[in-house]
Amino acid sequence: METKIFRNFLGEKGLKPTKERIAVLSEVFSFHGHFDPEYLYLRIKDAGSKASRASVYRTLSLLVECGLVKKVTRTEKGNIYEHTYGHSHHDHMICDACGEIIEFYSEKLENLQDEICAENSFAGSTHTLEIRGHCKKCRTKQS
Amino acid sequence: METKIFRNFLGEKGLKPTKERIAVLSEVFSFHGHFDPEYLYLRIKDAGSKASRASVYRTLSLLVECGLVKKVTRTEKGNIYEHTYGHSHHDHMICDACGEIIEFYSEKLENLQDEICAENSFAGSTHTLEIRGHCKKCRTKQS
DNA sequence: AGTTAAATTGCAATTCAATCTCAGTTTCAG
DNA sequence: CTGAAACTGAGATTGAATTGCAATTTAACT
Incomplete structure (x- = not known):
């Protein structure tokens, strides 16, 4: 479902659903809780997929833009995100x-x-x- | 008044009320509104005082620690502060x-x-x- | 006033998240 | 299949914030 939303979003913007983008997407939705870009990057590697840090950052921006992910807060160590699809506001x-x-x-x-x-x-x-x-x-x- | 509070705070920590620290303090309370460290640094220079960027950052931390200043938010361009003494919550x-x-x-x-x-x-x-x-x-x- | 230890400063170097550059790669419409 | 446009990764770059350190200032005590 998230995948469908994301693919739709990409399509409308003339962007392509590359392996890297999908890898970031699935990893974001593979667990619950908060995360920062670096943690996500490491999880993706761990999961056997590949996506550079640059792609993680770039994709994260897209996910925020299409509303699947939210930037929760900014700490001294960087931004913290959480996925929002399927979760109501709190x-x-x-x-x-x-x-x-x-x-x-x-x-x-x-x-x-x-x-x-x-x-x-x-x-x-x-x-x-x-x-x-x-x-x-x-x-x-x-x- | 702010000066008294700050001097007290410094005294209790065995820190010294140097010209630079006082310059930062006065500049912070010389205007109303939000500011970032760079803006404050420039204002201090403009006012004829002197304090390096490093001192501005260091003093700002002290001011936050003693409650005279509050970190309002973090933007992509850096932290935003405001002085709180004499201002009610908002x-x-x-x-x-x-x-x-x-x-x-x-x-x-x-x-x-x-x-x-x-x-x-x-x-x-x-x-x-x-x-x-x-x-x-x-x-x-x-x- | 003079001495001295501790605190402080400024500069430059450093850190680190985030962004950007660009040459090589992949995607997909036609 | 093919080519134009979109993407990617590695490394360079940016910029806010912090830190190391030698020189300087402060202030407590003579």
């Missing part, structure tokens, strides 16, 4: 103590953000909300 | 076309986030919300 809470990442979703929150965008004549397309603090476990451990 | 909308940064604050949004934290037994301390899209100007320009 935001993150990150525990400063143990690093646990809790995903959450709130319809109300989404609507409120739309309202705020409208108030500012801003056409919002994506957002990132990251709440930092302490998770239940670490809260009690503290006291 | 979130950002960033235009993908022209890079404009719009600040906003919503009481409702804050409350809603508190609710969501409570639902997840999470003790939230800070958050970052960044909405990306197109600002009014770039919206109309597009069509």
Whole structure:
């Protein structure tokens, strides 16, 4: 399914579904969780496919452009991505103590953000909300 | 006031309030708005003070560490900062076309986030919300 | 004021993610 | 099949950020 979407996207842009691009695509969807370009590059090699770092970067941009992948955040070590197809939108809470990442979703929150965008004549397309603090476990451990 | 806070912070860490550090500090608080390290470096030069790029970067880290300055976001062109002392909490909308940064604050949004934290037994301390899209100007320009 | 150890600076070198260049390769429409 | 256009990989390049280091500055203590 992802493949179909990607091939469609490429077709519409006059781009070609090369082995390298498909290798990147399949690897991105072969696991769950966050990743950075280098990690992905190594996984692709490991999987026996081949695609240079340059191709990984180039393909990643395409995947983001067609909405199959999202750039989650930028760290001091580079960009972090996650695949989004088949996963609904969510935001993150990150525990400063143990690093646990809790995903959450709130319809109300989404609507409120739309309202705020409208108030500012801003056409919002994506957002990132990251709440930092302490998770239940670490809260009690503290006291 | 900022100066007092910063001097205190330096004192506690056994660091020295050098001309360069103070020059960076004053320049940061001499204007309102967002900035990147290079822009700050040029402003300092312009103001007749002197501090190398290295010192600007090093001092900026200290200012973030002591809470007077906040790293707002990371763009493809580098980090963006803002001074926080004397400014209340707000979130950002960033235009993908022209890079404009719009600040906003919503009481409702804050409350809603508190609710969501409570639902997840999470003790939230800070958050970052960044909405990306197109600002009014770039919206109309597009069509 | 003078001395000295520790902190600091600036420059240049370095790092590292990301992008670009370009010659050789692959794709696919006709 | 064939050729034009699209792609690729390797290495060069970019640019923000960091670091090493010799020279300089700071400030605590005489």
